[in-house]
Amino acid sequence: MKIEMKNIHKAFGANKVLTGVDFELRPGEVHALMGENGAGKSTLMNILTGLHQRDEGAIVINGEERSFSSPKEAEEGGIAFIHQELNIWPDMTVLENLFIGRERKNAFGLLKTKEMEKLAQEQFKELSVAIPLKQEAGLCSVGQRQMIEIAKALVTNAEVIIMDEPTAALTEREISKLFEVIEALRKQGVSIVYISHRMEEIFTICDRITVMRDGKTVDTKRIQETNFDEVVKKMVGRELEDRFPVRHSSHGEVVLEVRDFTRKGAFENISFSVRSGEIIGISGLMGAGRTEIVRAIFGLDRIDSGELYIDGKKEIIDSPNEAVKKGIGFITEDRKDEGLVLDFSIRENIALPSVQSFAPKGVIDQKNEQEFVEMLIQRLTIKTESAETSAKNLSGGNQQKVVLAKWIGTGPKVLILDEPTRGVDVGAKREIYSLMNELTDRGVAIVMVSSELPEILGMSDRILVVLEGKISGELVREEATQERIMTFATGGQ
Template identity: 55%
Template sequence: MELLMTNIKKSFDLVKVLKHAQIHVKSSEVHALMGENGAGKSTLMKILTGVYTKDEGTIVIDNKEVQIHSIRDSEKAKIAFIHQELNVLNEMSIVDNMFLGREITNKFGLLKKKEMKALATEKLQLLGLYVDADDSIKSISIGKRQLVEIAKALLLDAELIIMDEPTAALTEKEINLLFKVIRQLKEQGKSFIYISHRMEEIFEICDEITVMRDGTFIGQKKKAYTSFDEIVKMMVGYDLYERFPRIDIEPKDVLLKTENLTLEGKFEDVSFDVRAGEILGFSGLMGAGRTDVMHAIFGSCPATSGKIYVRGKEENIKSPKVAKKLGIGFITEDRKNEGIILDFNVSENLILPSLKDFTKSGLINNKMKLEETEHYKNKLNIKMASPTMKIANLSGGNQQKVVIAKWLHTNPSILILDEPTRGVDIGAKKEIYEIINGLKAAGVAIIIVSSELPEVLGICDRIAVMREKRLVKIFNRAEANQENIMDFATRG
């Protein structure tokens, strides 16, 4: 399929979200759509898939202008959208998920279960996924669920597949399998629009790159004739000289230490320390136990054996309340379910861990709450209309800054950040790295869990590698590289 969207405009009330957007995807092409959060990428794709209706502009598919006013229209045009947060119902089977809303029935309205399973199995096996389609979808990994979503698109006979941050929750092995499938489908004539903030992925899997900024088309480049730096400059409007700004500081006293920390079934015999003014990275494949270790340290899922020392004193951390009293903060991986409350506004989210600081006689001091929000808005450059704006309406990067702000207010001496830049655009990433550097300079001991190796290598002083629920190696900065880390993460 060849797609051409030109001069697309869209406003909500008086806000112009798309001013002059366009994209040209050729047949049998993987086309990257890039831009910072708020650039208009999602709005453009929602217009293409019938969620929104454009105010102006044209959509041309295979040299014929089309009108898309509904999701059904986009499906008829053979367009499928695989969202970042997968649209699956965990309690249902794989086949029921694939046919949800488009079940095959006989003249009496009864399901043709054998026919549905046969079709589902055929599409799954085309992607190299040999599972029983009657199994519950929650029984397979996130990576395999991504493939189920692609198989669902094939059931629709989709010729253009849109993928939004498809690797955000995948292991390295699952990413490689996904890319293999994309290349196979591309050879069969399928086209892709690929949305991701991970620059390495874009330059590995994509053929062309379209960049948007502030709702406007900035340019289109062939991958072979551009570079990271050029794409970043197009996205943010200026040169981003250092992708991973880093400061060198001599670490001071050990603030946190673990000895043989174990949580049965999750991880075992994990021993490490982190010092004031140091960033310790945790790397490893998904499922290696990294996040579980952090929850044990924070007391949200306490260890069953082993020791935790804070400032040289052994502590029994059985709850987050105890951890917070000891000066430990934890920015969790799942921002939307564990870091923020989407129905609350910005200031309500910001004060959550510190309610007592804003409460007197059981009443919240609203003036103080708004002043504190304004303080962190300026300090962390949080882009928002007002402190009373719903946090759900902020971009991913600004939501993450609010999560950081709420823990900064607790004045932690030890801060754990689990996937701190996941789903965050490249400009906001750099701002978050600068915030982390500021904490490092102030003597905070920092632990960063990240699945992005360039990030770990770029900002951390030492890197702990976990494999199959054990800590197998801690590299110093001089000896750490991508090959060494992956070797220990996969082979130990």
């Protein structure tokens, strides 16, 4: 399928999101679509698949001008969209999620369950996925949900698949398998639009790249004709000297200490400490127990045994409210379901954990709240027309900045960051890293979980590697390499 999008314009009210974008997708190619958060990438693909209607321009598919009125119509026309924010129904089974809206039925309208199970198993086998089809999808990890979404697109026999940050929550093994599947699809003539902020992936899997900036097309090139620095410069409109800012770490006293934390079936005998001004990176393969450990520290999940100390004092934290009172902030990996109230405004989201500080007499001081929120919006360069904009209308990267602002505003002693730059563009990543440095300069202790090894290596003062719920290794910054981390993560010596 060949797709040409010509001179596409789109505005939401007074906000011009796309101003004359051109994009071409050829049959059987993997085409990277890159740009900073808010550049218009997802909006362009939402117009292609009928979620939004263009204001101007034309969409030509196989030489014929087309316009889809809904994503379902686009899907029936051979175009599937795997969104960054996963569309999973948690109370339904994995099988039901795979075939929702496209159930196989017999002449009497009864479900052909065996046929659907066979098709699902074939796709899972191709993806090397082992998830019980009768399991509730809500019990699946973020990585498993991502693989369900990919399998869902493959079940439709789509001619074009749009993948928005498809590897953000996948392990290295899952990413490798996904690349094999993409290669097989390419050979079958399936076209793929690959939206990702992971530059290494773009240069590994893609044939061509289109860069967008501020709602415009900047350039389209064959991947062999460009390089990392050129792409970054086109994305951000400036040179980005280093991916990671220099860290001048100066550590104080131990702020947080965890002793023998155990939660049966998740992790066992976890012990570590973090000092003021220090960044501890927690690495390991997906499913190793990294997120479960930090959730327990924040009081989201109970522990079976273990002790926690803050400033040398033993504390019992059995709820997030208690964690916040003790000076701990937590930025979750799942910003959509756990990090934000999407229907709330930016102001309401940022002020939420600090609301009592604006209402000493039970009534919110709106002037102080507004000044506080505006200061954080400016400091984190959140792109928005107003603090009253709904969080759901922001790009993924700007949503992540709102989550950061929310917790920074509480003035935490310890800040836990679980995948802090997931789905965030290269320019915004740099801003987040600089902010992390500023926080540690002010004495905040940071615990960071990340699946991106360059991020772990670039920002951590010490690195803990988790394997099957246990700490399998600890490395200081100077001795850490990707190879050593992966050796510990896979059980090697």
